[in-house]
Amino acid sequence: MWGLLIFSVLLGGVLGKEDFVGHQVLRISVDDEAQVQKVKELEDLEHLQLDFWRGPARPGSPIDVRVPFPSIQAVKVFLEAHGIRYTIMIEDVQSLLDEEQEQMVASQGRARTTSTFNYATYHTLEEIYDFIDILVAENPQLVSKLQIGSSYEGRPIYVLKFSTGGNNRPAIWIDTGIHSREWVTQASGVWFAKKITQDYGQDPAFTAILDNMDIFLEIVTNPDGFAFTHSTNRLWRKTRSLTSGSVCVGVDPNRNWDAGFGKAGASSNPCSETYHGKFPNSEVEVKSIVDFVNDHGNIKAFISIHSYSQLLLYPYGYKTEAPADKDELDQVSKSAVAALASLYGTKFQYGSIITKIYEASGSTIDWTYNQGIKYSFTFELRDTGRYGFLLPASQIIPTAQETWLALLTIMEHTLNHPY
Amino acid sequence: MQPCGQSLFAPRPGNRPPATRLLALLLLLALQGAAAAPAGSRTPEDSEWCQDAELPQGLLLQAARAALHFFNFRAGSPSALRVLAEVQEGSAWINQRKERKVDLVFTTELYSTEEAKARLGKCSARVFFRNEKPRPAVNVTCTQLIERQKRQEEDYQLYRHMKQLNTPLDVVSIPDSHGHIDPSLRPIWDLAFLGSSYVMWEKTTQFLHYYVSQLSSVKQWKTNDDAIDFDYTVLLHEFSTQEIIPCRIHLVWYPGKPLKVKYHCQELQTPEASGTEDGSAVAPIELSNF
Numbered sequence: 001m002w003g004l005l006i007f008s009v010l011l012g013g014v015l016g017k018e019d020f021v022g023h024q025v026l027r028i029s030v031d032d033e034a035q036v037q038k039v040k041e042l043e044d045l046e047h048l049q050l051d052f053w054r055g056p057a058r059p060g061s062p063i064d065v066r067v068p069f070p071s072i073q074a075v076k077v078f079l080e081a082h083g084i085r086y087t088i089m090i091e092d093v094q095s096l097l098d099e100e101q102e103q104m105v106a107s108q109g110r111a112r113t114t115s116t117f118n119y120a121t122y123h124t125l126e127e128i129y130d131f132i133d134i135l136v137a138e139n140p141q142l143v144s145k146l147q148i149g150s151s152y153e154g155r156p157i158y159v160l161k162f163s164t165g166g167n168n169r170p171a172i173w174i175d176t177g178i179h180s181r182e183w184v185t186q187a188s189g190v191w192f193a194k195k196i197t198q199d200y201g202q203d204p205a206f207t208a209i210l211d212n213m214d215i216f217l218e219i220v221t222n223p224d225g226f227a228f229t230h231s232t233n234r235l236w237r238k239t240r241s242l243t244s245g246s247v248c249v250g251v252d253p254n255r256n257w258d259a260g261f262g263k264a265g266a267s268s269n270p271c272s273e274t275y276h277g278k279f280p281n282s283e284v285e286v287k288s289i290v291d292f293v294n295d296h297g298n299i300k301a302f303i304s305i306h307s308y309s310q311l312l313l314y315p316y317g318y319k320t321e322a323p324a325d326k327d328e329l330d331q332v333s334k335s336a337v338a339a340l341a342s343l344y345g346t347k348f349q350y351g352s353i354i355t356k357i358y359e360a361s362g363s364t365i366d367w368t369y370n371q372g373i374k375y376s377f378t379f380e381l382r383d384t385g386r387y388g389f390l391l392p393a394s395q396i397i398p399t400a401q402e403t404w405l406a407l408l409t410i411m412e413h414t415l416n417h418p419y
Numbered sequence: 420m421q422p423c424g425q426s427l428f429a430p431r432p433g434n435r436p437p438a439t440r441l442l443a444l445l446l447l448l449a450l451q452g453a454a455a456a457p458a459g460s461r462t463p464e465d466s467e468w469c470q471d472a473e474l475p476q477g478l479l480l481q482a483a484r485a486a487l488h489f490f491n492f493r494a495g496s497p498s499a500l501r502v503l504a505e506v507q508e509g510s511a512w513i514n515q516r517k518e519r520k521v522d523l524v525f526t527t528e529l530y531s532t533e534e535a536k537a538r539l540g541k542c543s544a545r546v547f548f549r550n551e552k553p554r555p556a557v558n559v560t561c562t563q564l565i566e567r568q569k570r571q572e573e574d575y576q577l578y579r580h581m582k583q584l585n586t587p588l589d590v591v592s593i594p595d596s597h598g599h600i601d602p603s604l605r606p607i608w609d610l611a612f613l614g615s616s617y618v619m620w621e622k623t624t625q626f627l628h629y630y631v632s633q634l635s636s637v638k639q640w641k642t643n644d645d646a647i648d649f650d651y652t653v654l655l656h657e658f659s660t661q662e663i664i665p666c667r668i669h670l671v672w673y674p675g676k677p678l679k680v681k682y683h684c685q686e687l688q689t690p691e692a693s694g695t696e697d698g699s700a701v702a703p704i705e706l707s708n709f
Contacts, residue, residue, distance in 0.1 A: 234596045273661040358659035385630040392598035
């Protein structure tokens with residue numbers, strides 16, 4: 001019952017933008033008809049602005065009234081003068097409303113700390129952006145949020161920087177969610193962010209990594225696409241840019257990089273899922289990363305995360321010619337995949353993009369590798385087609401956990417093999 | 420069968436399967452009762468073919484996928500659907516029309532089981548990827564994963580559940596965005612997958628393969644006659660194009676009887692297309708030849 005009354009007050013408050021600071025709710029006990037009449041007199045005094053939740057009826061029936069702060073003195077004096085008993089039900093209506101608002105929000109699942117955040121479910125863009133802010137607030141010494149650009153539709157593009165100091169240290173880059181429908185990747189990115197803050201200072205191997213290198217993590221690399229998968233089409237892959245001369249929307253951000261751009265392995269049809277765009281870096285989501293990488297100048301490992309197929313891939317996608325570092329990349333991949341499998345037995349294959357998955361031009365790690373970032377890898381996470389993009393949320397954490405082991409392998413190798 | 424000569428390909432060291440494996444394969448095919456190959460399939464002349472030692476990347480996987488879709492369709496058993504575990508061995512032949520014939524052995528798991536140590540079934544198959552009629556011709560035999568009686572019982576159980584379901588016409592999206600399938604709706608999903616197997620078999624080529632992403636709508640679910648009459652749309656995910664292909668499928672199923680399927684898949688929108696839908700959105704389908 002209280003809930004209903006509170007709710008109506010809240011509703012009124014929200015709609016009317018009133019505040020109820022200092023307002024009290026009194027319960028009045030009337031013993032006889034005379035007292036009932038006296039309270040009815042009170043009701044008629046409009047200037048008091050009384051709000052009767054339960055109006056005067058008959059002797060023995062309690063009367064509940066919300067009294068605005070300016071009228072409290074007058075009402076109490078009146079009741080006391082006429083010997084009418086009352087108790088204070090609510091000392092301060094506003095405090096109660098604030099408390100309830102907090103509870104409502106909490107029960108909706110909006111976490112206030114990264115400890116209460118639910119990592120085993122898929123989240124909206126807003127929830128992930130809130131998470132980012134909370135994580136930064138909880139770990140101000142370790143984590144900072146950088147905005148590297150704005151999406152086509154004007155959404156901020158954020159990168160988390162994990163650093164223990166130094167000046168432009170050699171860095172590891174990880175991105176998730178470049179293809180928006182690959183939901184397990186953004187969800188894993190969120191988990192990685194938390195994991196980093198937990199393990200630094202706790203796990204010796206990881207602490208060594210972060211003591212010497214920085215980590216950049218872009219969790220929602222394609223925010224427009226991601227918002228679209230929530231609002232309209234769960235299986236949307238591309239950006240949401242408009243292409244002049246076409247009714248079709250979006251460019252494949254993993255065909256838009258300046259490496260073999262436009263060659264076989266991408267489509268020139270704007271309606272295609274692998275449309276490469278009108279020119280390299282036409283997509284602001286891609287350009288923002290390109291600019292960041294170029295400006296930073298000291299990124300040593302670049303890992304772009306996709307799903308699904310359970311693969312660990314290195315360059316190239318646009319040509320069959322093997323990269324100069326093929327043997328080393330192959331070795332690192334072998335170790336990384338073994339580390340991944342050690343947790344739950346999940347089997348990954350590894351190799352170059354063009355041999356393991358298909359010919360693909362203008363893809364991310366082909367560009368980063370050509371820029372001199374030797375340890376350039378792409379992951380395709382769980383599964384192998386049973387659920388595909390619609391991976392059950394129960395698999396988020398196991399996927400993130402096993403992938404993290406592979407990432408650690410790559411990061412450690414990068415640390416131990418400076419170049 | 421000789422390795423491909425210079426007229427077709429540069430000579431390479433052969434990669435012949437050992438005689439014992441070939442023999443085993445031949446025996447298996449001979450022991451098969453009614454031929455599993457669809458009527459009207461061409462048996463290629465031996466002299467047309469030469470051994471394709473190059474084995475293009477992923478060809479064995481493509482063949483395994485085609486074979487498995489066909490197997491699932493022919494078995495007609497929504498409780499015993501299989502997924503690919505691993506390709507173990509295989510070899511291929513190519514002819515002058517660049518059609519390929521693949522012999523292979525692969526392992527399978529049950530689709531419905533997600534245990535880490537799931538029991539593996541073993542299949543051997545011959546898959547013929549043709550040019551003019553793109554549907555691959557398949558001969559496949561698999562070891563038993565579920566005892567036949569048990570499988571029949573489980574199919575019948577599924578059938579009974581289906582008969583009891585309220586018409587799920589308002590059902591949209593199985594699985595939902597979070598990958599969840601309501602247990603009560605699982606039989607619908609299994610049957611939708613079975614029907615999709617027919618479609619995916621027909622559409623699999625040397626270069627394209629498919630997975631079922633989602634059951635996006637149910638047009639009709641009739642159970643008042645003996646058979647289940649199911650009219651629905653699935654979204655197929657196509658590799659390597661990454662396209663999402665909506666396919667309208669109409670099937671009729673009764674446990675133990677061959678599955679009857681008709682379908683129509685939406686084509687990719689061309690750049691000149693008019694209209695308001697996005698390239699890969701789920702747009703209404705015209706069923707002119709349904």
